[in-house]
Amino acid sequence: SQQGEEDPQALSIQEGENATMNCSYKTSINNLQWYRQNSGRGLVHLILIRSNEREKHSGRLRVTLDTSKKSSSLLITASRAADTASYFCATDNQAGTALIFGKGTTLSVSS
Amino acid sequence: GAGVSQSPRYKVAKRGQDVALRCDPISGHVSLFWYQQALGQGPEFLTYFQNEAQLDKSGLPSDRFFAERPEGSVSTLKIQRTQQEDSAVYLCASSAQDRGGTQPQHFGDGTRLSIL
Numbered sequence: 225s226q227q228g229e230e231d232p233q234a235l236s237i238q239e240g241e242n243a244t245m246n247c248s249y250k251t252s253i254n255n256l257q258w259y260r261q262n263s264g265r266g267l268v269h270l271i272l273i274r275s276n277e278r279e280k281h282s283g284r285l286r287v288t289l290d291t292s293k294k295s296s297s298l299l300i301t302a303s304r305a306a307d308t309a310s311y312f313c314a315t316d317n318q319a320g321t322a323l324i325f326g327k328g329t330t331l332s333v334s335s
Numbered sequence: 336g337a338g339v340s341q342s343p344r345y346k347v348a349k350r351g352q353d354v355a356l357r358c359d360p361i362s363g364h365v366s367l368f369w370y371q372q373a374l375g376q377g378p379e380f381l382t383y384f385q386n387e388a389q390l391d392k393s394g395l396p397s398d399r400f401f402a403e404r405p406e407g408s409v410s411t412l413k414i415q416r417t418q419q420e421d422s423a424v425y426l427c428a429s430s431a432q433d434r435g436g437t438q439p440q441h442f443g444d445g446t447r448l449s450i451l
Contacts, residue, residue: 254437266339266426266442267378312377320434321391322368325377 230313230329237333243300245329247313248293254316256289257323258298261310270298270311303333337361339443341427347449348417356412356446358427366435369402369412370426372445378426384410385433414448422450 231246249256255274259267273280273289273296280287286299300307310330314323340359348354360367365386370378371394381400383391386407395402399417404410414421424447428440 257439259442264444266444267428267440268442269439272439314377316436319391320436321383322380322394322436323378323440324380325370327375327377 230311230326232329233327234330235332237303237331239303239305239333239335241303241333243303243307243331243333245298245311245331247296247298247326249296249313249315249324249326250294251315252318253291254318254320256287256296257314258285258287258296259312259314259325261312261328263309267312300331303331305333305335307331308333339427339429339441341425341443341446343446344444345447345449347451349451350417350419352417353413353415354417354448356414356425356448358410358412358443360408360410360427360429361431361441362408364429364431364441365433366430366438366440367404367410368428368430368435368440369410370428371396372424372426374423381412381425383435385435417448417450419450422448424448 257272258270261267284301289296310328312328314325367384369381372378380394382402384404399415401413424445426445428442430438
């Protein structure tokens with residue numbers, strides 16, 4: 225079963241614009257991760273935010289975490305055509321033996 | 336190689352046949368995971384190995400699914416008596432330490448399984 229839900233399911237923007245994706249989850253977590261998946265490829269880890277952190281940056285990526293609302297957001301600034309992909313949030317189960325993924329947001333960036 | 340390698344990339348089988356999918360994790364990685372990804376969905380957890388020990392198999396959908404990692408490196412996912420609903424992409428991932436669910440995971444490109 226899926227832990228969380230990403231919102232929106234699909235997002236289309238122009239190059240240079242910012243893209244924001246949201247993720248909600250159901251149970252308490254140790255951390256939350258975001259992954260990118262290009263068509264026909266495996267997932268690539270983008271960023272991990274721990275449950276005691278509220279915000280984290282990595283290059284053009286900014287992630288926030290609100291554990292009281294059980295939600296996270298991923299912001300990609302100054303988007304590029306190469307950012308076109310599906311983006312998934314994932315949380316660990318309490319035992320740390322699995323990642324539980326949402327259904328993903330499909331981002332399309334046009335030039 | 337430097338990354339997680341999966342083979343074959345594509346597998347077509349007739350319903351009722353057995354299939355075996357292979358995963359070569361990053362050398363030295365303790366944790367190894369298998370996921371199933373249906374079209375348009377996120378990956379769903381199947382099973383977890385810490386070295387050669389299968390510590391969590393709660394995601395395996397039926398007893399037709401079997402996974403092993405006998406020497407703590409290469410892993411094989413076997414599906415017996417395949418059915419059409421087994422058609423999906425099977426992803427393998429590894430991470431450096433134990434409790435790999437709490438760390439970044441490195442994914443292979445998956446095996447796309449089609450059951451006719």
